[in-house]
Amino acid sequence: MRLPRDPDSHGASLRTLGDSVTHLIEHYGLILLFLVVCLESAGLWLPGETALIAAAVYAADGHLSIAGVIAVAATAAIVGDNIGYWAGREGGRRLLNRWSWLERFAARVLPPAERFFAKHGGKAVFFARFFGGLRVTGAWMAGITRMQWWRFLVWNAAGGIVWAVGVGLLAYYAGKAAADTIARYGVYGGIAVALLVIVVIGGLHVWRRRTEAIDSA
Numbered sequence: 001m002r003l004p005r006d007p008d009s010h011g012a013s014l015r016t017l018g019d020s021v022t023h024l025i026e027h028y029g030l031i032l033l034f035l036v037v038c039l040e041s042a043g044l045w046l047p048g049e050t051a052l053i054a055a056a057v058y059a060a061d062g063h064l065s066i067a068g069v070i071a072v073a074a075t076a077a078i079v080g081d082n083i084g085y086w087a088g089r090e091g092g093r094r095l096l097n098r099w100s101w102l103e104r105f106a107a108r109v110l111p112p113a114e115r116f117f118a119k120h121g122g123k124a125v126f127f128a129r130f131f132g133g134l135r136v137t138g139a140w141m142a143g144i145t146r147m148q149w150w151r152f153l154v155w156n157a158a159g160g161i162v163w164a165v166g167v168g169l170l171a172y173y174a175g176k177a178a179a180d181t182i183a184r185y186g187v188y189g190g191i192a193v194a195l196l197v198i199v200v201i202g203g204l205h206v207w208r209r210r211t212e213a214i215d216s217a
Contacts, residue, residue: 021047022054030055030068034076041080041160043087043140048077049132049167056171070168077129077160078153081139085152088143096144110145117145122155129159 024032033055040048052073059066096106117124121142128138142152 021051025051025054025058026063029058029064030072033069034072037073037076038080038083040135041077041139042083043136045136048135052164052167053171056168060172066168066172069172070164073168074161074164077164078157081125081156081160082153084139085143085147085149085156088140089146089149090143092140092144113141114145117142117147121145121147122151125152125155126159126162129156129163 021032021036033051036046036051037048040046052069055064055069055073056066058064059069093106095102096110097103125138125142125147128134139152139156
């Protein structure tokens with residue numbers, strides 16, 4: 001079974017990695033799903049969303065439990081983000097101050113970033129979960145800017161759960177077509193496909209009801 005490619009592709013090497021992950025999901029299942037999602041959330045460029053999509057499609061074939069896939073993905077996202085948060089909080093500024101050019105860059109970027117996270121940090125953490133690059137860097141930025149941990153945790157948990165449920169169920173119920181769309185266009189593309197399917201089914205239902213009413217008249 002050929003599963004979808006990496007939705008967060010940034011070049012041939014990452015696309016190849018995404019294909020490898022979808023293949024390995026068949027052999028290592030939920031353990032690999034947890035590791036890939038957790039490490040991506042902690043700050044490594046790994047295809048976490050691809051792993052979730054692959055696991056959900058594999059669950060649709062009866063090889064995994066979709067409830068288990070969603071629970072593992074959500075847990076991994078929350079754990080990984082918290083690793084990234086504390087790594088950024090404890091060591092992020094030291095890393096930025098290690099080289100003079102990076103220190104100058106941080107001096108320009110950090111003050112507005114701190115103001116942004118003070119005002120919009122919760123929403124930023126939540127929505128970062130749905131965008132590839134921000135999934136990798138969002139938790140680090142929250143830690144570096146000293147966002148309150150309990151506030152980070154609440155929004156991080158909400159984002160991780162909604163992401164795991166939304167992407168997992170889309171790939172599970174709509175199958176490979178939705179998985180391919182999510183892989184190519186992201187979560188919102190998958191949502192658009194799901195809405196289109198609902199509209200078509202609803203239209204067919206209305207049309208059938210009207211046809212039956214005309215026949216019985």
